[in-house]
Amino acid sequence: ILNVEQSPQSLHVQEGDSTNFTCSFPSSNFYALHWYRWETAKSPEALFVMTLNGDEKKKGQISATLNTKEGYSYLYIKGSQPEDSATYLCAFYNFNKFYFGSGTKLNVKP
Amino acid sequence: DVKVTQSSRYLVKRTGEKVFLECVQDMDHENMFWYRQDPGLGLRLIYFSYDVKMKEKGDIPEGYSVSREKKERFSLILESASTNQTSMYLCASSLAGPDEKLFFGSGTQLSVL
Numbered sequence: 001i002l003n004v005e006q007s008p009q010s011l012h013v014q015e016g017d018s019t020n021f022t023c024s025f026p027s028s029n030f031y032a033l034h035w036y037r038w039e040t041a042k043s044p045e046a047l048f049v050m051t052l053n054g055d056e057k058k059k060g061q062i063s064a065t066l067n068t069k070e071g072y073s074y075l076y077i078k079g080s081q082p083e084d085s086a087t088y089l090c091a092f093y094n095f096n097k098f099y100f101g102s103g104t105k106l107n108v109k110p
Numbered sequence: 111d112v113k114v115t116q117s118s119r120y121l122v123k124r125t126g127e128k129v130f131l132e133c134v135q136d137m138d139h140e141n142m143f144w145y146r147q148d149p150g151l152g153l154r155l156i157y158f159s160y161d162v163k164m165k166e167k168g169d170i171p172e173g174y175s176v177s178r179e180k181k182e183r184f185s186l187i188l189e190s191a192s193t194n195q196t197s198m199y200l201c202a203s204s205l206a207g208p209d210e211k212l213f214f215g216s217g218t219q220l221s222v223l
Binding site for chain 2 (some may be wrong): 032
């Protein structure tokens with residue numbers, strides 16, 4: 001079982017705050033790192049698929065970076081909105097399997 | 111849009127019952143997965159399948175089996191349900207490859223009494 005860790009476990013911010021979370025994964029045998037967003041009562045949805053060291057991806061006010069040599073990825077949200085409230089999951093790909101972290105639960109207060 | 115459909119949103123079963131959780135995807139995906147979600151533990155892989163009749167154990171296969179007779183359908187079977195199998199079960203599918211994103215069903219909250 002591979003160890004994929006996310007921090008913090010939960011985060012409470014005010015509308016307009018910027019925030020970031022961390023995903024740590026094994027630095028050997030890297031193929032891909034995925035970020036998913038899981039809103040309450042909905043299905044998890046893919047945000048980013050990252051495959052190259054130094055990758056930076058952006059979708060609206062959300063962006064992610066990847067460092068495969070040291071085994072971490074950051075997810076940034078600039079100017080959080082209440083609709084950004086969700087659990088953010090990262091998943092490390094290894095030999096056909098995806099190993100998920102336990103997620104960061106973000107609550108954005110209006 | 112890809113659709114992954116799980117047969118039940120909520121299910122209540124008794125200890126010892128045989129339970130079937132069904133998952134159907136409509137995008138001809140090779141890979142299908144069953145995960146369970148428990149508070150503080152993240153998504154843990156139970157089984158996955160990379161082709162019809164092909165399956166591999168995930169991290170927590172004990173007490174579960176699977177069936178994939180058709181490409182679009184992947185069933186999770188609890189042979190004799192136990193209370194520690196009370197959990198949220200999520201099905202996902204994808205094309206083959208590390209850069210292919212997962213598409214998830216809406217989940218089945220199973221309670222075993």
